[in-house]
Amino acid sequence: MQATGRWADDIYAAIIERMIAGELSPGDALNELPLAEEFGVSRTPVREALQRLSAVGLVERGRRRAFVVKRLDPIAIQDLFEAVGELAALVAGMAALRMNEVERQALAAVTAAGEKDGVDYAEANARFHELIQQGAHNCVLASTIGDLSLRTLPWRGAQLRAKASRVEASRREHRAILDAILARDSAEAAALMRAHIGASFVGIVDMVRRRAETLPLRGPSTESPQATGRRAEPQEALEAGGPSPLRQEPQRNVF
């Protein structure tokens, strides 16, 4: 029917983007047939996409074995954020010992670029953390952080854009981390990174905890916004916003 084959990748990316956009909240149902009709494909690619989302931990099985956007209890959410912080700290400590001179200067340059007001801070921020992860010289740990960080997505939702007040603090923390790494102070780099990640997530953890206290056992969502009813052509639903960046970059950390 089409040239590429493999709609599953596109559907996978599309669902993740809906989580980023806040259109899908934890607890929302992801039924196969409505998704298939909406994307204009059969259930098979949709199933593959949902299974992959399930494997990544973004989706779980709910009633009737249906897929729903993963809902974690507050303890598990805090565990998740803590795990991301601890792994980032571990990697930062390793990077402080292992980065070579080229990598150190690249990190210094990116840190300096992020302190200028003209550039997109989210971009500089992502590069900063990416360089540190590469600097640890352990691709498994780097990808593990990526996986865990991806699982934090549903709870970051619309909050992805960093708040202005947070940007200034983030810049200072990045600078301190850079100094520790340049000084090859592994323990200090790890401690600073742990605090940095924790500071980025504290607002979200608080929000999740408050929400959990308010709604004793129910989720934050009320209705699934999908299921438009008509059958769309595949291109219409999938490639509307240009090629998905998730095909290359799984996600972008914003700490």
Next chain:
Amino acid sequence: MQATGRWADDIYAAIIERMIAGELSPGDALNELPLAEEFGVSRTPVREALQRLSAVGLVERGRRRAFVVKRLDPIAIQDLFEAVGELAALVAGMAALRMNEVERQALAAVTAAGEKDGVDYAEANARFHELIQQGAHNCVLASTIGDLSLRTLPWRGAQLRAKASRVEASRREHRAILDAILARDSAEAAALMRAHIGASFVGIVDMVRRRAETLPLRGPSTESPQATGRRAEPQEALEAGGPSPLRQEPQRNVF
């Protein structure tokens, strides 16, 4: 056709068990149709099982988009083993600070049990590491270690049974780790655990490196031992050796 539904779980577990048994080596092809015929099901559940294996990182796409048992270059394998060791060290350090009195005494009891000659050391070993992971009070980190440790499976193969010489050293290391945890010495517990895991893996890493030097760019396997040719009844292939323990326990670490 059958009562349970969900052959995919059984096939997933069966393939992992073949890796444990050494019947599947890194690089072996996992074609859908032969597997489907062998298990007596259609390609659909086989596809789901393979996709799940791919998500866990045990399997990757090879030529013609076919699934093959994952082959890592020696650097990636060392990264994997190092990542397991670093995470185990991290968790041990956290456990040293967070375990409560009941958990500490349980860990001491298991350590003592492992030092007696009558009991199965693999069992005591697994319980030891399990208790430490629980003692860190972070389920995400614990499951992450489980996932990574699962990925080491293809390279442990028949070597799963610990060598006798290694058992004695392992007991001493366990005792030292226990002492550090009981003393709430986080840094010491982490360092000892890192060394403990490293000592368990050093033989495998050496073997992988030697094998890589011997065979410049080819894998260790020569032929896929599957594809018996005839079509088996599902029960015959799947439930021959009793109910699969992998349905409940994903795998068992043997450090």
Next chain:
DNA sequence: TGCAGGTGTTATGTATACATATGCAAGCCT
């Protein structure tokens, strides 16, 4: 004899039909 292009085979990607399990609701029995 070597290379290039085409064709055939094969395995995966997708679609669709059917089987099955589950949740809900209505009706019947107690």
Next chain:
DNA sequence: AGGCTTGCATATGTATACATAACACCTGCA
């Protein structure tokens, strides 16, 4: 009137048929 059972609706699990892409081999030409 209430609880249990049964039937129905719906969504997932599985099977199979078809489309497609890629690799390999073969043949023809230079």
